[in-house]
Amino acid sequence: MxxxxxxxxxxxxxxxxxxxxxxxxxxxxxxxxxxxxxxxxxxxxxxxxxxxxxxxxxxxxxxxxxxxxxxxxxxxxxxxxxxxxxxxxxxxxxxxxxxxxxxxxxxxxxxxxxxxxxxxxxxxxxxxxxxxxxxxxxxxxxxxxxxxxxxxxxxxxxxxxxxxxxxxxxxxxxxxxxxxxxxxxxxxxxxxxxxxxxxxxxxxxxxxxxxxxxxxxxxxxxxxxxxxxxxxxxxxxxxxxxxxxxxxxxxxxxxxxxxxxxxxxxxxxxxxxxxxxxxxxxxxxxxxxxxxxxxxxxxFPLPSTPIPGNNTKKAYGSVQLSFKQSLLSYIKSHSPYCETSMYPKRFEELGQNQAFVIYSTVLKDPEVQGKVLDLSGIRDRAYVLLGEKSIGIAYRANSSSLKLIIEAPGNRETHLNIIVENMGRLNFGGFLFDTKGLISNITLNGQILSNWTMCISGSLFDQAPTNLTINKFQDFDPNAPNIYSGNFSVTDKVPSDTFLLPTTISNGYWEKGIAYINKYNLGRYWPVMGPQVTLYTPGVWLNPSATNSLTMIELQSSPCGSKQTCSIELVDYPILDKPISFHAPLLFK
Structure with missing residues (x-):
């Protein structure tokens, strides 16, 4: 807190x-x-x-x-x-x-x-x-x-x-x-x-x-x-x-x-x-x-002091966000360190803790339609692109996603880019060697891919990304990881706590990513997975009587679709209990 x-x-x-x-x-x-x-x-x-x-x-x-x-x-x-x-x-x-x-x-x-x-x-x-x-x-x-x-x-x-x-x-x-x-x-x-x-x-x-x-x-x-x-x-x-x-x-x-x-x-x-x-x-x-x-x-005797009141919560309403830059181009243009290697290296070997590393290689043959990209060594989540265009997502917890059948008929792009996300290291259990990145070789139709360039994100995303270079909108792929931002005004002299609800007015979800209010990293959102939907936003992180910024790194698919702008909501209530079909085990029982 x-x-x-x-x-x-x-x-x-x-x-x-x-x-x-x-x-x-x-x-x-x-x-x-x-x-x-x-x-x-x-x-x-x-x-x-x-x-x-x-x-x-x-x-x-x-x-x-x-x-x-x-x-x-x-x-x-x-x-x-x-x-x-x-x-x-x-x-x-x-x-x-x-x-x-x-x-x-x-x-x-x-x-x-x-x-x-x-x-x-x-x-x-x-x-x-x-x-x-x-x-x-x-x-x-x-x-x-x-x-x-x-x-x-x-x-x-x-x-x-x-x-x-x-x-x-x-x-x-x-x-x-x-x-x-x-x-x-x-x-x-x-x-x-x-x-x-x-x-x-x-x-x-x-x-x-x-x-x-x-x-x-x-x-x-x-x-x-x-x-x-x-x-x-x-x-x-x-x-x-x-x-x-x-x-x-x-x-x-x-x-x-x-x-x-x-x-x-x-x-x-x-x-x-x-x-x-x-x-x-x-x-x-x-x-x-x-x-x-x-x-x-x-x-025991209770304190004579009264119970303090709850902080005020406020709905600051809809915020218009616009596409600024693809995550791929932002990391490549701002990365503090890139390295080439015959085979991929782990986050930690590259000096990367959290967030992302981009792994890039050049394919010998652009004809990849129907071929199988084996990403079994991913830790934790991979956003796979040919050039800047998304061709799929792999997630270590979903074994069916790790062998990606490429759908790219007529493809002429040879640059394979894989943005790997660290979603958090294991914190419990007997195996704590939970390293991140590509921890084993990646194969295409059984052939090992080599000659990788790896660009770390360093501390770029510890706080809100800055110095965004607006991409040409015609290069925009709504299904690729992208950065969106927008401003809103707060008239309060003492701003209230609020909750970021990652939906548009028409209730389309921002699917998965990281959100920032001003410079502050609110954390990961994943409302399509649940149960948490909203992100708690402390009022002390808002600028009083001034303009505030909201930045979203949307990793899967924004509700903007093919539009350049769409909205998000700041509401006065949390949603932490979206119904799911599975129940977390109560380990203490």
């Missing part, structure tokens, strides 16, 4: 009767480039902890180095994937641990003055995360992390682990010198669950570090919801015997930009991290919040 909203969300959590804030520290957000650190703006961890303390909270930190949290690569930095020769993740491996140790030598000294024993608010620090769910089961690794934490935080710091409520998880996830806690959701037998914790923590508090009042969403699956009645029933059982409970999530917020990850085998997560949480993605108080607050009041 924007830094401007930290206070609002924290005060709402305080008013609910909560007394502790638990938060991840994602390594990739603070070391986006190896050896280059960022603790500014929304990454200002110290300021966030100090604000929480000012409001009255104690703080529990989950510093990893691995975190999960449905975050890109579980919070590990992408550059660990550059050279795969010797690295192994989340175990005793010198390449991995050298990077971890260097990172902890930067992070942990910032935390030490904030520890409770030093007058701060940090009462405990987690070692790794749900390590019992990872197949390495390396106790030496966990011991190494514990010792590093003590080296930088001192001997008096309280360390803890968290794992699923089963002995098989706790056997590998626990370590001497770190207090054992568990996690589970509503409807669980709490006595049985805490009996597992007691085998590893015979004395001390009963702790559910992740009690799930909601659940995550996946593209192409129904919006996850968890019954308030079930939450209240299990929460009441826990509070009645003095359990320490942390809600995961009480407020989930938004994975803006390219920060979403994916579940195995490959199920990417949407931009919204609403999580059906007690406080909504947009910071609104829900009926679930009120029910939980009432139950907390049964056991």
């Amino acid at each position: 924007p830094r401007e909203y930290w206070n609002d969300r924290l005060e709402k959590m305080w008013a609910a009767g909560l007394n502790a804030i638990q938060t991840y520290v994602f390594w990739d957000q603070h070391e986006p480039i190896e050896g280059v650190y960022n603790f500014d703006d929304t990454n200002d961890l110290v300021a966030f902890i100090q604000l929480a303390q000012k409001i009255g909270f104690v703080v529990i930190l989950r510093v990893g180095p691995y975190g999960c949290g449905e975050h890109e690569f579980g919070g590990l930095p992408w550059w660990l994937l550059r050279d795969l020769t010797d690295i192994r993740f989340r175990q005793m491996n010198s390449v991995y641990l050298n990077a971890v140790t260097r990172w902890m030598s930067v992070l942990l000294p910032k935390i030490r003055p904030l520890l409770y024993n030093n007058g701060g608010s940090v009462i405990s620090v987690q070692v790794e995360n749900e390590y019992g769910s990872y197949p390495a089961c390396d106790h030496d690794y966990m011991s190494y992390l514990r010792d590093i934490f003590h080296q930088y935080l001192g001997d008096n710091v309280t360390l803890f682990t968290v794992d699923g409520n089963g002995l098989n998880y706790l056997e590998c996830g626990t370590i001497k010198g770190a207090y054992t806690t568990i996690d589970f959701g509503p409807g669980t037998n709490i006595n049985e669950s805490f009996s597992y914790q007691r085998k590893y923590a015979p004395y001390g508090p009963l702790v559910n570090t992740e009690f799930y009042p909601g659940w995550l969403d996946l593209w192409g699956y129904n919006h996850s919801t968890v019954s308030t009645n079930e939450i209240i029933k299990t929460l009441d059982q826990m509070l009645s015997i003095g359990v320490n409970v942390n809600f995961y999530m009480f407020f989930g917020g938004t994975n803006f930009g390219f920060t979403t990850g994916a579940d195995p085998d490959y199920k990417p997560q949407p931009t919204s991290y609403d999580y059906d949480a007690p406080i909504s993605e947009a910071g609104d108080i829900t009926s679930k919040y009120l029910a939980i607050r009432t139950l907390i009041g049964k056991y």
